[in-house]
Amino acid sequence: MPPGFGTIWTTVAVDLIGFGIVLPLLPRFAEDLEITPTVIGLVVASFSVAQMIGSPILGRLSDRWGRKPVLLLSLCGTAIGSLVTGLAGTVWLLALGRIIDGVSGASVSVAQAAVTDVAEPDQRARLLGLLGAAFGVGFVVGPAIGALAALGGPHIPFFVAAAIAGTNALVAIRRLPETHPRRTGRPDAAQPTVAAGGPDGDGGRFGLANLPGTARQLILVAFCALFAFSGFETTFSLLLEDRFDLSLGSTGAVFAVIGLALVFVQGGLIHPANQALGERRTLRLGLGLNAVGLLLMAIDGRWITLVPALLVLVLGQGLLTPTMSSVLAGELPADRRGQTLGYQQSAGSLARAVGPAVAGALYQHVGVPAPFVVGAVLVVTAFLLVPGRAGTAAPAVLPSHSG
Secondary structure (H helix, E strand, O other): OOOOHHHHHHHHHHHHHHHHHHHHHHHHHHHHOOOOHHHHHHHHHHHHHHHHHHHHHHHHHHHHHOHHHHHHHHHHHHHHHHHHHHHOOOHHHHHHHHHHHHHHHOHHHHHHHHHHHHOOHHHHHHHHHHHHHHHHHHHHHHHHHHHHHHHHOOOHHHHHHHHHHHHHHHHHHHHOOOOOHHHHOOHHHHOOOOOOOOOOOOOOOOOHHHOOHHHHHHHHHHHHHHHHHHHHHHHHHHHHHHHHOOOHHHHHHHHHHHHHHHHHHHHHOHHHHHHHHOHHHHHHHHHHHHHHHHHHHHOOOOHHHHHHHHHHHHHHHHHHHHHHHHHHHOOOOHHHHHHHHHHHHHHHHHHHHHHHHHHHHHHHHOOOOHHHHHHHHHHHHHHHHOOOOOOOOOOOOOOOOOO
């Protein structure tokens, strides 16, 4: 493992444990404030909207200031957002807490950029896979802690999440390393900066339109893939109830198994797959498996089709997510990675905000198979959009300053 990776991994895992504590309990906490389901949906969605806006901004700031200060700022923001949520007695204060937490949650792209800073190109996908496993750990451990904390009252889990994030920030001040090559003096800092809109002395102009075409293409691939998968996540519990009459507890157990399986795939299979196939073929393999899994999910073959569908989907999504980030990070040098990965996370947040709404409407008004068929079509579209080779661009001048 490269120096500093363990601390980055722990920082992300602990942060996501705090998020996992809050996520399952938020709708019921909001309900206690006697607000309508529509308003609850808007409050929950405010997190993703804030994350969508904040991701490229924090990514860009990490390219300029370094990864460590932005990660510390994000951890502090998460602590404040959770605290405000826990203290909320009105809907506007609840929404404010979720917005603060959402902007702070945009730090995921900064953590990914930090990993790509310290990783050798042939190890990048493996390390991003291990970072993805930290996400799985957070979402498995967090809800379990949240359920225990909720025994003390509906506000307690949010205070626990705030304490975890605050403690994590204090530990990170001492232990979290700076990884940006320009800040550490590593050779990667001397790579030419790609500035699609022309050099501006600051690693290229800020804006999605000024990224290389292949990077924008890959971000669109990420959006389509996550749109489809988030639609599956939203309607899968409904499918289990309608087709199999599973209880809420059994459905939760199925989701926990899916989460653990994703941890296994991202932690153990990413490196062998990328070594054998290369990043782009692995990316296409993940998309192809997702398309097959969604089509199988649309078929009402009971357990005969459900079990293979889940196996294929878990394998596909586990291969897809970290490989996508690795391919995208390889498109640009270090002083554009934070911004570019931020746009990817922003596209993912938009997909997670829109995908579930579309999938739910399709499920209700068209039929049970509809969201899975539409998702499969989107994934096939993403498959066709994957660039055939690494993008190339003329080098621009090096940045003239270090800040």
